[in-house]
Amino acid sequence: MQLKRSVAERFRQVNGDHPMTAADDAYVSEQFVVLDELCAARGCDADDVRRLMLDRRLPLPGYLRSDGAEMVPADFFALADAAGGTNGLEAWFTDHWADPGVGAAEWDAYLSGRYVCLRSVSPATIRRKDDLVAAIRAALADLDADLPGGDAAARLPALVDELDTLEPAFTAYDRLRFGGPTSRDTFIDAVRARLRRLV
Numbered sequence: 001m002q003l004k005r006s007v008a009e010r011f012r013q014v015n016g017d018h019p020m021t022a023a024d025d026a027y028v029s030e031q032f033v034v035l036d037e038l039c040a041a042r043g044c045d046a047d048d049v050r051r052l053m054l055d056r057r058l059p060l061p062g063y064l065r066s067d068g069a070e071m072v073p074a075d076f077f078a079l080a081d082a083a084g085g086t087n088g089l090e091a092w093f094t095d096h097w098a099d100p101g102v103g104a105a106e107w108d109a110y111l112s113g114r115y116v117c118l119r120s121v122s123p124a125t126i127r128r129k130d131d132l133v134a135a136i137r138a139a140l141a142d143l144d145a146d147l148p149g150g151d152a153a154a155r156l157p158a159l160v161d162e163l164d165t166l167e168p169a170f171t172a173y174d175r176l177r178f179g180g181p182t183s184r185d186t187f188i189d190a191v192r193a194r195l196r197r198l199v
Contacts, residue, residue: 096123
């Protein structure tokens with residue numbers, strides 16, 4: 001129980017201490033799995049995994065449900081498996097970025113468990129999301145500039161649709177821990193609403 005409490009304390013240090021509503025719990029239970037159950041299905045000890053989380057070798061849970069359950073993605077172990085185990089995971093992960101500083105920052109973000117903004121977390125999906133957000137920002141800037149002959153309004157739907165395939169719905173809890181709108185709110189829902197007004 002002490003390891004579980006330590007993980008919960010670290011989680012709250014990273015995310016703040018915000019209440020989970022019944023709607024939050026329902027969303028999380030649909031999108032994620034309980035760490036203990038995933039470990040049992042895999043045949044590994046959940047406390048060993050908690051030690052790896054606290055040692056910064058595996059990411060923290062994405063959510064703590066209101067009953068205290070540590071909720072993780074169903075593919076939680078996929079990157080460690082791809083890297084040949086947790087010993088090589090950090091190097092394998094950071095090597096996906098040419099800039100070591102960017103790779104280190106992404107590793108820290110991955111370990112925080114806050115990559116709940118992706119249906120499946122991997123270096124490829126992280127990079128693709130960053131590219132899409134940058135392209136959407138640029139297209140919105142072009143739209144704001146009202147450039148003659150500009151094609152920003154034509155470019156945006158495909159970019160937003162692709163981002164939509166990468167991102168889940170999010171829940172109200174996410175807006176509390178991230179301190180405002182989610183990336184879906186800003187780069188998918190708001191952009192689609194703006195494009196509808198242009199028609």
